[in-house]
Amino acid sequence: MSTDFVNLTTENLDHEHLCCIIRSKKLHEGIESKRQWLSDRLKEGHVFRKLNAKATVFIEYAPLESAWVPVIGDNYYYLYCLWVSGSYKGKGYGKSLMEYCLADAKEKGKSGICMLGAKKQKSWLSDQSFAKKFGFEVVDSTDNGYELLALSFDGTAPRFAQNAKTLKIESKELTIYYDMQCPYVYQNVETIKQYCETNDVxxxxxxxxxxxxxxxxxxxxxxxxxxYKGNFETVNLLLDVAYLKRILKK
Structure with missing residues (x-):
């Protein structure tokens, strides 16, 4: 297993590849949006650590206070994403990245680390069964099956903001909230916009x-x-046309 990892910084961000997009050979306009989003977040203590190879092997986390999620807590890290794919699976890279995050949190005197999970593993969420091997436990949940997992060092626990449990909005039309933290967001928004315009949705x-x-x-x-119809449906970024049609049939 290679131990050659790189942490993105404001100095190397422009020329380092974003390995969360390396699986695709197509040009993604979302890459530059992701770089811009990162350039602002890195100044806030956001960490993006990746294997120094053309591979999808990375971890991304941030201080909870500045993490773009409706989660409340003091002195925690929020783990956005831990991903290892392809031939790099099963070689210890995930363990190495998680251990780095744990060591970083302890070195900085953090109270713990938390992440989004669910009663049933959801696509585009980090593997919660893997996290639980390190001691992550469910500390909060929503009525529709999503869970907040945390590894506490001092007995404290973060929680979902109360508004995150609302799960309803006034608008009945298809409504998508998004940010540019993931480079796949840009293309998904464009694909769904095109479908909706073509089909008068x-x-x-x-x-x-x-x-x-x-x-x-x-x-x-x-x-x-x-x-959709005022009800929360999913955080699944893989909202392709087939998935969208299933939602619109409800």
Whole structure:
């Protein structure tokens, strides 16, 4: 297993590849949006650590106070994403990245680390069974099955903001909240917009572009949240046309 890892910084961000997009050979306009989002977040203590190879092997986390999620807590890290794919699976890279995050949290005197999970593993959420091997436990939940997992060092626990448990909005049309934390967001928004315009589906796309907006969202959020007929549907970023049609049939 290679131990050659790189942490993105404001100095190397422009020329380092974003390995969360490396699986695709197509050009993604979302890459530059992600770089811009990161350039602002890195100054806030956001960490993006990746294997120094053309591979999808990375971890991304941030101080909870500045993490763009409706989760409340003091002195925690929020783990956005831990991903290892392809031939790199099963070689200890995930363990190495998680141990780095744990060591970083302890070195900085953090109270613990938390992440979004669910009673049943959801696509585009980090593997919660893997996290539980390190001691992560469920500390809060929503009525629709999403859970907040945390590894506490001092007995404290973060929680979902109360607004994250609302799971309803006034608008009945398809409504998608998104930010540019993931480079796949841009292309997904464009794909869904095109489908809705072609098929006369009323839709609203609300960009979450400030920390305050993220903390006040009416649903759990990792960079994406979908509502239809006023009800929360999913954080699944893999909202392709087939998935969208199933939602619209409700």
């Amino acid at each position: 009323p839709a609203s796309f609300i960009q979450v572009d400030t920390l305050q907006k993220a903390k006040e969202l009416p649903c759990v959020f990792n960079n994406w949240g979908v509502f």
